[in-house]
Amino acid sequence: MMSQRKYDVVLFDLYGTLVDCHVDESSDDAWTALRNALYREGANYVTNDRLREQFEKAANRELGLCGGQDDLREPDLLGAYEELFSDLWIQAGKDLSGKMAWAFRKAALRKLALYPGALDMLRTLKGQGMRIILLSNAQSCYTRPELEALGLDDIFDDVILSSDEGVRMPSPSIFQCALRAANVPADRVLMVGNDERCDVLGAKAAGIDAVYLDTRGEWIDSHGNVTDVEHITKGDVDDRPAPEAVKSFRGADYRGLLDFILENGTSAVTQQI
Template structure:
């Protein structure tokens, strides 16, 4: 068995999603939720301005002095707690997480598993392989979505960038996943829908990649990635499974 561990990206690889954090709706709903739970702002526009300012400081502080600041992933949850403080209230981590989830749901217009995703993961697991998530994401948004989609019960391990403090394409993120799985790059495969983050990032850690060119891949990403061991159009899990099981 060549590939003992198969690493997966989440959005655009296992889940089809569309979010818009600049739309009016999420800020209005967040404003209403904060107002009802003790944090008061004049309106949604003032709330958004405060969030943007607090978030910028959060990112700047986390990335200060880093050799590769673009690889650092700060957790956004403290920003929601600071929103409460700026609005004259004190928020527990749970209340801040609830506010973040209200915001995330209001941002999201499309959310679904790609057809066959769970069956594919189960087929790989039944063959003796382990399936591990390595996602650039905010845990306060993504953990509830993993539960909602049923993926929490299927994945053997979950690494989310905001919890790890580091993001793809850093090779350290991939190697951290392999270290926890007690395996080496030559026995791992990365599956993802972004050339730079997923395929090139994995390659920098010595890991083979399968590229899924899906509708939410980056617009400037090609249909075929020369660096990938296999390029597929769309979430072609049948071809992916055949490739993995043949190795």
């Protein structure tokens, strides 16, 4: 018997959709942590400035390897960390390079936390027989350790990250990767994200419906100003973010999202305001 639900597979963005994450990669603490980690492995960079310079060169080389300066190309920065060793004539494999990447990322993190209810929502979908796939513009060397730290490392049926694919959303090719992983037609797949260009318009171009979670407070008031979503009223709204989404929610409204997916997935396009 065919499922009565509209969607069989849900694609989730990570940062800003399931996870509240703030990173300061310009922090001296982060570069010092990386420099110290490298030093312990025999790679001595005298100053943070010298280390940054070498890392930027290595990252640019990785960008070139994945196809150039197109803003939809995504280098794998693990190669840049490996080059920090090879530039000093030290051989380092992926495990050691990944250790360096995580040392930097941990020191650069200012906040990393699941939005309340995110894990319960994912478990509910799984319990209802739905497949869930992570699709995110992210570096594998940072994100996979973070998934483990957040308790998300075994919840997804598949994980598709831009650094692994060499291209980022909204490129059609990464959505095609997701559709191959989903193994169902595009109209049976739903994308959930918090970025209009990448998550909503990218999905739409691939024939995939998208739900928008306004976790950044982008509803617009009648004067064209970004409005605090805690204080906006329906009468104040004359525009909203991501009008191409099949449904939008203020904030990480997982209860509303679950109701839409499990109960109202076959309904006409609506917008919660």
